[in-house]
Each structure stands twice: as C-alpha cells, then as structure tokens.
Amino acid sequence: MERMNDRLATLQLFVTVARAGSFSAAAREVGLSQPSVSRAVAALEAAVGTALFARTTRSLGLTDAGRIYLERVERILADLDEAGHLARGTGELRGTLKVALPATFGTREIVPLLPAFLAGHDGLTVDLALSDTRADLAAEGVDVALRLGPLGDSTLIARRIAAAERIVVAAPAHLRRAGVPATPAALADHPLIAGPGAGQAPVWTFVRGAESVAVRWSGRIRVDANDAATAAAVAGLGVAVMSAWGCRREIEDGRLVRVLSDWTLGEVPLSALFPAGRATAAARAFVDFLVARFAGTTRRDAVTR
CATH class of the missing domain: 1.10.10.10 (Winged helix-like DNA-binding domain superfamily/Winged helix DNA-binding domain)
Known part of the structure; x- marks a missing residue:
C-alpha cells in the first residue's frame, strides 16, 4: 500500500x-x-x-x-x-474544471450562470479559457469545450446543448442613413460587418416558406472576435449576421435592430466536446446543468431568453 x-x-x-x-x-x-x-x-x-x-x-x-x-x-x-x-456518495464536485469556450458567448451567457452551478460545490474551481480560437483539448488540458456552429469530423465525444437563430442586425442610426432592407437582395446596398464565421466571400441563404434567396456581399470591416462584430454594428458601421446569443442584450436595449425577421438563416448549434475517452464527473455535471438551463432555448427564443 x-x-x-x-x-x-x-x-x-x-x-x-x-x-x-x-x-x-x-x-x-x-x-x-x-x-x-x-x-x-x-x-x-x-x-x-x-x-x-x-x-x-x-x-x-x-x-x-x-x-x-x-x-x-x-x-x-x-x-x-x-x-x-x-464511493463516499457525497455528490460534491471537487478539483478544477477547465472549460474552453467562445469569448463573447462565454462572457455573456455562461459566466452569469456560474454562481448557480457552483452552489454546493465549494471544492470545485472553474478555469475558463475564453477565446474565439478553438482549443486543442488534449494539449491544453481542457475537460470540456463549448463550440458554436457545425462541429465537422472529430474523434471527440460531442453532446448538443441548444441552438440559437442566426439573424441580421444593424444600428438604428445606420438604418436611418441607409434605409431598412425590405428583401435579402437589398443587403447588397449595405456594408457588411464580417465576423469570425463569415468566411472570405460571405454567401447567406435566406429562406421564407418555399422561397430561397442566396445573397453575396462584400465586407466593409472584418473582425476576428464576435464581440467586436457586435460593437461594430452598434457603432453603425453596417449590417451584421450573427447568432442571436451574440447580440441579445443590444436588441433588448435598442442599440441594435433586427431586420428581415420574416426570413430565416438557419441556426447556430451549441455543443459540448469532451476529450476522447475522458469525461470527468465535473464536466458531465456542468454540461447537464447547461442542457437544463438552455432547455427550450432554440431559434427565436434565444433573442428574448
């Protein structure tokens, strides 16, 4: 022994x-x-x-x-x-839980939930790695990563948590100056704020019932962080396409306005990824907690949650 x-x-x-x-x-x-x-x-x-x-x-x-x-x-x-x-049957979580997650989403949606998650687990420390760059779970010692958008091929264990609608937003001042787009095609007359998920040549497919319209337009400003894309839209630099999670507060307080709300652009899924062969009790409990908190929060609900 x-x-x-x-x-x-x-x-x-x-x-x-x-x-x-x-x-x-x-x-x-x-x-x-x-x-x-x-x-x-x-x-x-x-x-x-x-x-x-x-x-x-x-x-x-x-x-x-x-x-x-x-x-x-x-x-x-x-x-x-x-x-x-x-074995002791305490149910208390201990040690350190390292979570990798997108900076904007983590700051806005996850950090406010931590007090409720940590209640009753005085021996648990949460280490948040906030970055819009996807972490290497094994190399960085991450217990669970939260990812927005499609996951692609991976050997990691994934679990879907929720989804939010992808929407088009702009500042009231920009819309007064440039006009409110009445159709997806009218977006061609507006400068685009391209965030980290926009790609080199953004093409968005809008759907309304049986109609489907593909729109391509060039960006006026490109940013590599979602929070910067939200700030640029609030500043009136143009129109942005983003997850409803990324601009919920700005819509609620009137700094941003949603346009083309009768068209859909698909949804942005939120998933949890665990390192292959390893899902700690704390990581599983954290994801269970998020699934319960985000239950029913999909598509349009994310704007008003």
Whole structure:
C-alpha cells in the first residue's frame, strides 16, 4: 500500500512539474526541495524507460512522450479522485474544471450562470479559457469545450446543448442613413460587418416558406472576435449576421435592430466536446446543468431568453 501511495505521489508531482514548467516552481508549490523533485522525476523517467522532459540550462519542456504520458496520467488521477467521491456518495464536485469556450458567448451567457452551478460545490474551481480560437483539448488540458456552429469530423465525444437563430442586425442610426432592407437582395446596398464565421466571400441563404434567396456581399470591416462584430454594428458601421446569443442584450436595449425577421438563416448549434475517452464527473455535471438551463432555448427564443 505504501509503495502504491508513493507511486501516486510521484505521478502527481510529475503533473505539477509539467504544469509549472520548472522543477523549482513545482518544488515551491509542493513544499519540497528542488533536488528532491528533480530526483523523483528522474526516477519516474527511469521506471517508464524514456525521457519525459527535455532539459536545457534555461528551460524545461515536455517531450512528445511526456505530453502523451501527461494526458494519460491526468486522466488516471482524475478518475481516481472521481471514484473516491462516488464511493463516499457525497455528490460534491471537487478539483478544477477547465472549460474552453467562445469569448463573447462565454462572457455573456455562461459566466452569469456560474454562481448557480457552483452552489454546493465549494471544492470545485472553474478555469475558463475564453477565446474565439478553438482549443486543442488534449494539449491544453481542457475537460470540456463549448463550440458554436457545425462541429465537422472529430474523434471527440460531442453532446448538443441548444441552438440559437442566426439573424441580421444593424444600428438604428445606420438604418436611418441607409434605409431598412425590405428583401435579402437589398443587403447588397449595405456594408457588411464580417465576423469570425463569415468566411472570405460571405454567401447567406435566406429562406421564407418555399422561397430561397442566396445573397453575396462584400465586407466593409472584418473582425476576428464576435464581440467586436457586435460593437461594430452598434457603432453603425453596417449590417451584421450573427447568432442571436451574440447580440441579445443590444436588441433588448435598442442599440441594435433586427431586420428581415420574416426570413430565416438557419441556426447556430451549441455543443459540448469532451476529450476522447475522458469525461470527468465535473464536466458531465456542468454540461447537464447547461442542457437544463438552455432547455427550450432554440431559434427565436434565444433573442428574448
């Protein structure tokens, strides 16, 4: 039993070193001397039979084998921790839950929900990685990623949470100046604010009953963050096409107006992605919580939720 505990302690120390990026930083974190930490890691490498860290006089980084080993070790330690909680039957979530999610959507829709999710889980820490760039779950140690839009092919485990309608919006000042488009074709007379999902040559297909109209128009301003696209629309720089989640507040307070509301542009799905072979109790509970909170929130509902 003592030998098993020593091995687990060594694995936990390996994870600490990998995340800290140096033996000295890890030593300070765990309260050991730097030589003790270095010797423990060297002994682990000898037992594994390969180098886990690439060492230089100025840096310490994981080797390819080390990155693979880290992913598996973190999974094992998380599973052991989860097994202990299940055995005790407490139902309390502990540890750190790392969530990767789009910046605008995360700030507007997810952060306000965290108090309700964290209630009763004092031992749980939530680490939000807010970015419009899609994270590499394994490389970045992400427990669950929230994605907007089509997922494409992936080896990751996916679960659909909800969907919001894709809509056309503009500032009242812009519409007074340029006119309110009465048909999709009239959008050709308006400058487009192209957000991160617009593509190089935006083509939007509008549907109304049996009618279908494809509209292509060039952008006046391009941005790589959804929040910037919303801000540009509020500033009157043109017309934007975005998820209803991205501009709900601005529509509610009158800073943006929806146009062509009798036409549909499809929906933007919200999905949760788990690393292959790994879905922690905290990650599953978080997604269950979001599914319940967003239940029934699809298409037009997202504008007024």
